[in-house]
Amino acid sequence: MNAVPMNIAAKPLAELISAEALAEIDRWIAKYPPEQKQSAVIQALHIVQDQHGWLNNERMDAVAEYLGMPKIAVYEVATFYTMFNLKPCGRHTIAVCTNISCMLRGSDVIVSHLEKKLGIRLGQTTADGKFTIKEVECLAACGGAPMFQIGKTYYENLTPQRVDEILDKLK
Amino acid sequence: MVNIEIDGKPLQVDDGKMLIEAADEAGIPIPRFCYHKKLSIAANCRMCLVEVEKAAKPLPACATPVTDGMRVYTRSAKALTAQKGVMEFLLINHPLDCPICDQGGECELQEVAMGYGSDVSRYQEKKRVVKDKNIGPLISTDMTRCIHCTRCVRFGQEIAGLMELGATGRGEHMEIGTYIEQSLVSEMSGNVIDLCPVGALTSKPFRFSARAWEMSQRDSIAPHDSIGSNLHLHVRDGQVMRVVPRENEAINEVWISDRDRYSYTGLNSEERLQAPRIKQKGAWQETDWQTALDFTVQNLRKAIAGHGAQQTGALSAPHCTLEEMYLLQKLLRGLGSQNLDHRLRQNDFSPQTPQYPWLGQGLAQLEKLDAVLLIGSNVRKEQPIGAHRLRKAALRGAEVMLINPVDYDFNFPAGEKIIIAPDAMVSALAGVARALCELDKAANKTHLDALAQVAVSSIHRTMASRLKSADNAGLLLGSSALAHPRLGALHTLAKLITRLSGARLGYLPQASNSVGGWLAGMLPDRDARGKSVSQPGLNARAMLEQGLKSYVLLNMEPEFDCANPAAALRNLNAAECVVTLTPYVTSQMESYADVLLPVTPFSETPGTFVNAEGRWQEFNAAVRPLGEARPTWKVLRVLGNLFELPGFDYVSAQEISHELRALAPDLATAGNGGDSATLPQLDNHGQTQGLMRIGHVPIHSIDNIVRRASALQQTADAEQACIRLNAAEAGRHGLMDGASARVSQDEAEARLTVRVDARVPDGAALIAAGVPGSETLGASFGAVNVERLA
Numbered sequence: 025m026n027a028v029p030m031n032i033a034a035k036p037l038a039e040l041i042s043a044e045a046l047a048e049i050d051r052w053i054a055k056y057p058p059e060q061k062q063s064a065v066i067q068a069l070h071i072v073q074d075q076h077g078w079l080n081n082e083r084m085d086a087v088a089e090y091l092g093m094p095k096i097a098v099y100e101v102a103t104f105y106t107m108f109n110l111k112p113c114g115r116h117t118i119a120v121c122t123n124i125s126c127m128l129r130g131s132d133v134i135v136s137h138l139e140k141k142l143g144i145r146l147g148q149t150t151a152d153g154k155f156t157i158k159e160v161e162c163l164a165a166c167g168g169a170p171m172f173q174i175g176k177t178y179y180e181n182l183t184p185q186r187v188d189e190i191l192d193k194l195k
Numbered sequence: 196m197v198n199i200e201i202d203g204k205p206l207q208v209d210d211g212k213m214l215i216e217a218a219d220e221a222g223i224p225i226p227r228f229c230y231h232k233k234l235s236i237a238a239n240c241r242m243c244l245v246e247v248e249k250a251a252k253p254l255p256a257c258a259t260p261v262t263d264g265m266r267v268y269t270r271s272a273k274a275l276t277a278q279k280g281v282m283e284f285l286l287i288n289h290p291l292d293c294p295i296c297d298q299g300g301e302c303e304l305q306e307v308a309m310g311y312g313s314d315v316s317r318y319q320e321k322k323r324v325v326k327d328k329n330i331g332p333l334i335s336t337d338m339t340r341c342i343h344c345t346r347c348v349r350f351g352q353e354i355a356g357l358m359e360l361g362a363t364g365r366g367e368h369m370e371i372g373t374y375i376e377q378s379l380v381s382e383m384s385g386n387v388i389d390l391c392p393v394g395a396l397t398s399k400p401f402r403f404s405a406r407a408w409e410m411s412q413r414d415s416i417a418p419h420d421s422i423g424s425n426l427h428l429h430v431r432d433g434q435v436m437r438v439v440p441r442e443n444e445a446i447n448e449v450w451i452s453d454r455d456r457y458s459y460t461g462l463n464s465e466e467r468l469q470a471p472r473i474k475q476k477g478a479w480q481e482t483d484w485q486t487a488l489d490f491t492v493q494n495l496r497k498a499i500a501g502h503g504a505q506q507t508g509a510l511s512a513p514h515c516t517l518e519e520m521y522l523l524q525k526l527l528r529g530l531g532s533q534n535l536d537h538r539l540r541q542n543d544f545s546p547q548t549p550q551y552p553w554l555g556q557g558l559a560q561l562e563k564l565d566a567v568l569l570i571g572s573n574v575r576k577e578q579p580i581g582a583h584r585l586r587k588a589a590l591r592g593a594e595v596m597l598i599n600p601v602d603y604d605f606n607f608p609a610g611e612k613i614i615i616a617p618d619a620m621v622s623a624l625a626g627v628a629r630a631l632c633e634l635d636k637a638a639n640k641t642h643l644d645a646l647a648q649v650a651v652s653s654i655h656r657t658m659a660s661r662l663k664s665a666d667n668a669g670l671l672l673g674s675s676a677l678a679h680p681r682l683g684a685l686h687t688l689a690k691l692i693t694r695l696s697g698a699r700l701g702y703l704p705q706a707s708n709s710v711g712g713w714l715a716g717m718l719p720d721r722d723a724r725g726k727s728v729s730q731p732g733l734n735a736r737a738m739l740e741q742g743l744k745s746y747v748l749l750n751m752e753p754e755f756d757c758a759n760p761a762a763a764l765r766n767l768n769a770a771e772c773v774v775t776l777t778p779y780v781t782s783q784m785e786s787y788a789d790v791l792l793p794v795t796p797f798s799e800t801p802g803t804f805v806n807a808e809g810r811w812q813e814f815n816a817a818v819r820p821l822g823e824a825r826p827t828w829k830v831l832r833v834l835g836n837l838f839e840l841p842g843f844d845y846v847s848a849q850e851i852s853h854e855l856r857a858l859a860p861d862l863a864t865a866g867n868g869g870d871s872a873t874l875p876q877l878d879n880h881g882q883t884q885g886l887m888r889i890g891h892v893p894i895h896s897i898d899n900i901v902r903r904a905s906a907l908q909q910t911a912d913a914e915q916a917c918i919r920l921n922a923a924e925a926g927r928h929g930l931m932d933g934a935s936a937r938v939s940q941d942e943a944e945a946r947l948t949v950r951v952d953a954r955v956p957d958g959a960a961l962i963a964a965g966v967p968g969s970e971t972l973g974a975s976f977g978a979v980n981v982e983r984l985a
Contacts, residue, residue, distance in 0.1 A: 081375055094352075094357075094358035094359075094361075095374075095375075096358055096359060096360065096361035096363075096373060096374055097358060097361060099361060099363050099374040099375075100361045100362055100363055103363040103364045103365070103374070104363075104364070104365045105365075
């Protein structure tokens with residue numbers, strides 16, 4: 025017999041997130057016609073991720089179930105956008121832009137400084153679980169290149185020195 | 196209609212068509228990968244770029260609608276440059292190692308690259324590598340070869356109705372797969388192999404076993420359901436190497452079910468009987484045909500002389516060809532016996548049962564229905580291509596309603612449904628009938644009186660009004676209705692409902708030649724002309740439950756193919772003489788049979804199947820018979836000669852089918868038979884005492900070939916024998932999931948594992964028939980006792 029696991033029923037979303045978070049997802053669903061509630065998938069994934077810091081299969085499956093979508097369609101969305109973390113990540117996720125404007129303004133230096141300072145590579149998390157660094161596409165702050173985003177805050181016109189100051193302030 | 200011009204050729208094309216469709220109709224080739232006429236338009240491969248006059252850039256022919264006066268050039272310098280550019284990009288990440296690829300020689304990418312590719316690659320950089328995925332026992336993956344056309348993804352969403360494959364990641368990291376490792380479960384999944392334009396998805400059982408140019412292609416007809424999908428068998432050295440669909444828009448379009456695609460893996464199983472065998476003094480010995488046939492004739496003569504022809508009967512599997520069944524009934528009738536039947540799984544043979552259970556319409560008609568009431572059918576697993584037609588109707592907005600003994604999972608949205616134990620299905624249908632009568636009380640007074648005791652619920656009323664108000668409504672009765680112990684009552688009520696609502700009545704017969712069996716006269720009470728015989732013989736159930744002195748069995752395994760395996764085996768073992776014509780030998784046969792005559796499966800014989808819609812489809816042998824096996828029609832013809840019966844001088848199978856064609860009644864005029872005048876007794880609309888068995892036949896247990904198809908037996912659809920109860924019913928019997936239970940029906944019993952299954956209604960136990968483990972049990976739809984085993 026083939027040992028490939030079959031589809032397993034998803035856990036209900038209500039068991040995975042708070043009542044407020046669920047209400048927030050419902051608010052997003054209400055914005056769309058009932059037969060198109062899957063339009064709320066990106067917001068739903070964001071809300072679930074805010075609760076846990078990252079998305080595992082159980083959480084994505086629960087979103088799929090809740091929105092009446094095939095599971096694979098949710099995986100497609102979650103893997104397409106770099107804003108979704110599909111692995112556990114640190115308390116602070118540093119999303120470094122390496123697109124063309126930032127690259128021309130020296131994002132390579134920022135990345136290698138970060139890697140050296142934290143002792144990890146892009147996509148990894150420090151052993152103390154404090155920082156994750158990842159490479160992202162353009163975050164629309166080319167005027168302040170090179171830049172990165174930590175949590176929801178943009179930090180622009182970065183230099184190695186400024187990176188040190190920013191990281192030192194974070195707990 | 197608009198006037199356009201492609202490559203200087205003026206064309207008249209329907210409004211709204213895409214350029215590529217117009218070109219295809221006119222026979223003008225345009226290369227493509229993502230476009231497929233049965234799938235939505237993705238326009239992501241860009242291979243079909245063509246030059247359109249006055250357009251600034253080349254346009255994708257698959258996504259450009261025709262407009263009046265359009266001038267298109269598919270081979271201009273601009274078009275060719277664009278196509279060659281796309282080809283070069285597509286080949287950047289694709290391995291250039293066709294000789295080691297299973298698709299080599301029949302690959303769309305390879306072919307188009309021959310026409311549009313460069314002879315050397317300018318690409319020097321690293322190629323991307325994608326890990327292969329394990330998506331189950333049917334499909335192999337080689338994902339580095341994938342060019343992201345997304346045909347397989349769209350197939351899942353749009354045709355199979357089960358999105359299992361998707362495109363995860365983005366840009367260069369995009370991959371086609373299931374994301375979480377799992378097997379595809381769609382019963383149509385193998386079609387992605389045909390759709391895949393490269394060697395990324397290939398057939399797992401066939402992989403690396405033959406090259407396209409080594410095989411010859413033979414036409415055939417699928418033998419496992421009543422759809423009769425058209426097939427190509429690819430053969431090499433006298434062996435069927437694989438099966439692919441043959442396009443027929445009226446039947447299977449371009450698809451086939453996995454069962455039809457992979458059943459060939461059971462054709463040459465080790466259990467194939469390759470030489471005649473006779474039992475002498477209790478010992479089996481292999482012999483030649485002459486001896487075996489003489490032995491057969493001698494023993495049957497002796498049995499008839501000793502006990503009379505009324506003590507001889509013949510049973511044929513419903514997947515035997517028309518010619519085989521016609522000759523078998525001719526032989527037995529020539530010997531003086533009317534004990535004939537092909538309805539092995541039927542339980543009710545009362546006069547109210549249908550006379551010709553067929554679809555009553557064309558298959559393509561199914562997708563035009565606006566309201567459908569499915570009764571006792573798991574159409575998705577029983578006739579996957581039929582379900583595909585119903586799915587199209589449902590997506591168009593049709594309401595598909597259900598009265599089923601199990602809450603089967605369908606690949607289309609189902610509307611109102613009544614999931615109820617089999618014995619209560621009759622009163623559920625009566626409820627719908629009464630609701631229809633109530634719509635016009637004055638006109639239906641007598642029926643209302645007859646149905647006075649029937650309770651009508653709001654679901655019955657909704658079903659009734661949907662059927663009545665739809666322009667095109669249909670009632671479809673499936674396998675669980677045909678095997679139902681009160682088939683006659685269901686048929687009568689269905690007749691009444693169709694008469695009152697204007698809906699069309701149809702049956703979804705189970706086997707590839709179920710309809711053919713009725714036409715070939717393989718019945719105890721009607722001959723091949725459809726005329727009643729003066730002294731009807733015994734039906735399948737009576738023959739196997741009352742017991743006869745001698746039997747002729749054709750292409751069947753009673754323990755898996757009959758309504759009551761325990762009774763069948765008991766009486767076969769008690770008989771004096773059992774002649775078995777079979778492609779496979781089983782230990783059961785060795786116990787009850789006296790002669791084993793090796794006959795051929797569908798791939799080794801010419802024949803005709805009549806599908807659900809009544810279409811006669813002839814096919815030829817694709818390969819030579821294995822070993823000493825011979826086509827059944829030849830064996831029966833010789834037996835006819837040896838018995839010195841008149842009219843057995845056929846020199847080809849075609850002669851037989853032509854003879855029958857001239858006799859057989861026309862289904863369209865014959866109708867389904869039966870009437871709605873005398874309504875059934877509805878006194879027991881409560882539950883029977885205890886549990887009622889639902890003995891449905893799982894998709895991969897339907898006949899002797901499929902049961903041996905190793906590839907199919909590894910899929911999730913291959914069911915093991917177990918008893919399925921809902922949680923409440925399991926609780927009432929003190930059973931838990933995984934527990935062991937003793938299941939009994941009269942003297943018959945089996946030990947089965949308990950599975951808690953929410954799909955099963957109260958008062959019922961789902962115990963599949965046709966699977967090893969349940970063959971010791973009795974009636975497939977009958978009362979059953981369950982006891983916990985410590």
